[in-house]
Amino acid sequence: MSDTTAGPVKTQAQSEGFTKALRLWMTAGPGLFWIILFLLIPSGVMLGIAFFTNSDFGSPVLPLSLSSFWEVLGNGILGWSDANIITLIRSLVQAGVATSVTILLAYPLVFFIITRPANMRPVLLLFAILPSWTNQVVRTYAWMQLLNPGAPLAHLAQYLGIIPEHFGLMPGNFAVLIGLTYNYLPYMVVPLYAAAEKLDWTLVEAGRDLYASGPRLFLNTVFPQTLPGLLSGIILVGIPAFGDYVVPQLLGGDKAMMMGSLIAGQFTFSPNWPYGAALTIIMLVFTCVGLLTFRKLTQRLGGGEGAML
Amino acid sequence: MSGNIPRAIQRALLSVSLPVYVLLYAPLSIIAIFSFAPTLHHPGPNVAAYGLMFHDPQVMAALRRSITLALCSAALGTLLGTLMGFGLSRFRPAKGGGLWVGTLPSLIIYLPIIMPSLVFGISEMIFFNYVNQYTGLLSAGLLTMGIAHVTFQSPYVALVVYARLAGLDPNLFEASHDLYANALKSFWYLIVPVVRPALIGGFLLAITLSIDDFTISFFTAGPGSVTLPLYIYGAIARKGSSPEINAIGTLMIATVVGVALLYYVVTRQRERKLNIPTVA
Numbered sequence: 001m002s003d004t005t006a007g008p009v010k011t012q013a014q015s016e017g018f019t020k021a022l023r024l025w026m027t028a029g030p031g032l033f034w035i036i037l038f039l040l041i042p043s044g045v046m047l048g049i050a051f052f053t054n055s056d057f058g059s060p061v062l063p064l065s066l067s068s069f070w071e072v073l074g075n076g077i078l079g080w081s082d083a084n085i086i087t088l089i090r091s092l093v094q095a096g097v098a099t100s101v102t103i104l105l106a107y108p109l110v111f112f113i114i115t116r117p118a119n120m121r122p123v124l125l126l127f128a129i130l131p132s133w134t135n136q137v138v139r140t141y142a143w144m145q146l147l148n149p150g151a152p153l154a155h156l157a158q159y160l161g162i163i164p165e166h167f168g169l170m171p172g173n174f175a176v177l178i179g180l181t182y183n184y185l186p187y188m189v190v191p192l193y194a195a196a197e198k199l200d201w202t203l204v205e206a207g208r209d210l211y212a213s214g215p216r217l218f219l220n221t222v223f224p225q226t227l228p229g230l231l232s233g234i235i236l237v238g239i240p241a242f243g244d245y246v247v248p249q250l251l252g253g254d255k256a257m258m259m260g261s262l263i264a265g266q267f268t269f270s271p272n273w274p275y276g277a278a279l280t281i282i283m284l285v286f287t288c289v290g291l292l293t294f295r296k297l298t299q300r301l302g303g304g305e306g307a308m309l
Numbered sequence: 310m311s312g313n314i315p316r317a318i319q320r321a322l323l324s325v326s327l328p329v330y331v332l333l334y335a336p337l338s339i340i341a342i343f344s345f346a347p348t349l350h351h352p353g354p355n356v357a358a359y360g361l362m363f364h365d366p367q368v369m370a371a372l373r374r375s376i377t378l379a380l381c382s383a384a385l386g387t388l389l390g391t392l393m394g395f396g397l398s399r400f401r402p403a404k405g406g407g408l409w410v411g412t413l414p415s416l417i418i419y420l421p422i423i424m425p426s427l428v429f430g431i432s433e434m435i436f437f438n439y440v441n442q443y444t445g446l447l448s449a450g451l452l453t454m455g456i457a458h459v460t461f462q463s464p465y466v467a468l469v470v471y472a473r474l475a476g477l478d479p480n481l482f483e484a485s486h487d488l489y490a491n492a493l494k495s496f497w498y499l500i501v502p503v504v505r506p507a508l509i510g511g512f513l514l515a516i517t518l519s520i521d522d523f524t525i526s527f528f529t530a531g532p533g534s535v536t537l538p539l540y541i542y543g544a545i546a547r548k549g550s551s552p553e554i555n556a557i558g559t560l561m562i563a564t565v566v567g568v569a570l571l572y573y574v575v576t577r578q579r580e581r582k583l584n585i586p587t588v589a
Binding site: 017020021023024025026027028029030031032034035036038039040041042043045046049105108109111112113115122126127128130131133134135136137138139141142143144145146148182185214239240242243244245246250260263264267273276280283284287291 | 330334336337389409427436456517522568
């Protein structure tokens, strides 16, 4: 194609593209600007604060420095401490274990639902996700009542010798794990259900015709088809569980501190904004690494595109 | 389909799923049961906690604030979200589109959804704090909470509306254009009727998101804007559990269940009327 014919066509396409972009920003614009003004800019400001020096009142002042990152690594006035690193590892482990438990619970639940008659499935799914629509504080408070030293569950654990007498199942890591699992289970169920509903059962039958046994049949025919849903579920559960604030705050106590409580503390009771902002950057780095890893995996598997805008 | 699965496996699925459903509802039921628990002055199951709750001016003020916040933020969130969902489904090519049309709007819309709510809340707290310090505007209160709520509601509404419009035949727009409808008219006579279920769904979703939120509210609230979740959190921290908190919790659970069932019934009826196969 010569330049003389390509030229006008290109400009026409370009101007059409420009009109569309203009219309896009005229309709979607107010919402997008709202998010830019009230979230993008504020989070930029917050992250920037990490590079300032801490004042006596906990607010950021000049000069710019990396001292708060030094503090994140555990270097305080009292010398080096491993507390921050332990908190980070604990958050990662808790999020990882909670995600694994939700997977173990969600698979049977989802396959139970999709093997019901079609008119019952929406109701069963609704009942599985309904508790997640109540307030997180209420949900976590409910577990406080079930796990405290005076509650029947704690009595049972005392009777079985799992915990000493007069002790409860909270506060502690175990209670946090239960709280996280309970709070985020529906976020595993929904994407897994979406994947399982589209399952191609002819593949399962083909596998059965080839005399595949139960577990192998599942691993080779069902599991690969639900993998995109599983990966979305891992993102939806793992990331918020890692940064959760309410659950470790109410069920955790000092020995079960997670990143969320550590960060929040720097902005509330004992303010040190630059330090808190530096901790946030560390948390976001881990969040982004997790997010990008699982997104890459999902894209490689060629699934999960439907749900994306 | 279910015939494909051996009976033994079906039974195994049921034996795991049933306890999961129990696990999901046991904590919520405990709150409801404990709200009727006997106390020192009221032996035996009673509704004294509810009386206490309805006569507690602090609780009633918190309830009023929660309702105001949920309704106002949901209204604005639905408006902005619908416009975003409409704009993105209508004026964006299916693939690519470059930075200004493709990448940037997606990134911005997903930001509130992906961002951990703690980071979300603290960022806004700092931002409002600085704005207030330099201009005197936006002091922490219901207004700043509302702004934050709209920020996380609108992307979800946009997703709901987008999903609804994505399946729409683009020829319909050409047809409305051929019938001399301008952009406003085709929006009113074509888009609005089509997205109405999504609009209602999005609005109800926005309300539940607002009632459900704690972390972002916690950091954007001021001393005079204690909403119900904040009140409960403070009460737990001060004096642990009490029948009154259980009564408030029960009320909040009942509200959400009510809204969810309403949403379910509304969408089901519409889908039946329009003869569209049920998705959810």
